Amino acid sequence: MLAKVVNPEQLTELEKRLLNEYQHGLPLSATPFADMAQHLDTTEDVVLRALKEMQEQGMISRVGPVFKPKRAGASTLAALAVSPEKLASVAAYVSAFDEVNHNYERLHRLNLWFVVTAPNQQRVDEVLVEIEVYSGQPVLYLPLMKHFHIDLGFPLWC
Amino acid sequence: MGDDIKLDELDRRIVVATQAGLPLVAEPYQHIADELGTTAKEVMQRMRRMLESGIIRRIGAVPNHYTLGFRGNGMTVWDVPDEKVVEYGEKIGALDFVSHAYHRPRFLPEWRYNLFAMVHGTNRDELKHKIDAIAEMLGKDNRAHEVLFSTRILKKTGLRLIPGQKTVIRE
Incomplete structure (x- = not known):
């Protein structure tokens, strides 16, 4: 949309x-x-x-509270270098996991970036291993260590 | 900010009832209270507590940057000395064109970067100037950086609280 x-x-x-x-x-x-x-x-x-x-008109998605992302459970950002011919199939495989809530294609050798969130670390690891097996590529996992920004919104025309 | 607070059943129902937005009516909290069988005062008090503890980051209009013409968005990644990552993370996170800044581990040898910042501009030229400003601020401590443009959003779903699910939100 x-x-x-x-x-x-x-x-x-x-x-x-x-x-x-x-x-x-x-x-x-x-x-x-x-x-x-x-x-x-x-x-x-x-x-x-x-x-x-x-x-x-879609200028705003809603008016209301913005909640801090849920920290319960475990999550990580992960990246994968996928060959162009396998990209569509690997991307679809990754997106199909309920545990994956963001999946982006980016212009880089590491061209698939996604976030895995699960109730515990064991499930996060299982998902990463399944993705490694399917794609035949090692997954880089980059869990959040510290978040710096105080989110007060975003200046548009100040 | 950031204290652990436990959400009880009514808190969770308020989260579920408001996370897709408040109704655009004269008395939105009364409207939510009627749905949940409580009072507007109770809803406002509990939302204020969640706001003060950081569970609610802010209450307001949530803009759609893409529709508003912000097309030059890039995930920037920086290799800075580990002992300075917090100092620089706070400085970069405070810039008004940065929406998120994170410290993440390196993944050597494939990945040398330890600081991530989402940078926004209306086009790629503007974005480039903003990234140059960050590089200048870091000076010699900018040992390397890259910009990763997203070419396609393949999946993006918000994390949603499910009614009845036990949840502790903490830093």
Whole structure:
């Protein structure tokens, strides 16, 4: 599902402000959109309509809480160097695992990058071994050791 | 931030009810509370606790960068001295064009890089300038780096909490 691209110059001032000022800090109050409207010098109805419209157009995927990725269990980033002729089949094999929640093709000798998440390390290892056996290639596993970024959203046009 | 807190049954139901987004209505927390058979005050209190403990990172509009024209995204990987990886990770993670920065182990001899950063720009030229800025900041401690552009997203599914599943979220 590919959303069409929105030209930032076509965004209204309100849309830009909603994107830049409300990626975090949505009020935990009885009427958050009315509170936002007051700050944005407009009405609750206008704010709600703008957010619905932005959601329908795919500019925002949702309005709500962003949860920290689940750390329960075990997970790792992994990479594989797959020959072009085997790529489609290996990529499909990797994606078919429920334990794989991200799988990207990248421009590099190591051209397949995926994340394996399971209730325990043993299951992560099993999945990696199955992928090694199927692909005939060693899997590089690069588990997270430290995450640095404090995620407050992303400046768009500041 | 980052304290271990245990989620009880109602917390988990709030996570499940809100993870796909709040309803765009005047009183969204009341709406969630009605669904769960509790009060808006209870929902807000519990969400505030999850926010303060870091389980909720933020509450707001979640932009779709691709639709908004951010086409120049690259996974950059850096080989920096191990004793400085935390210092540099924090500096790079604080840059406003970096969405994620991670320390990961090297996998020698095939993989020398120990610091990962997702860098975003509207096009590849802009991205290149941003990567150059990181390289300049690291100076001699940038022993090598590469940019890995993604050519295809083959699978991307969010991690979802399943109702009733016991979960401890921790750092």
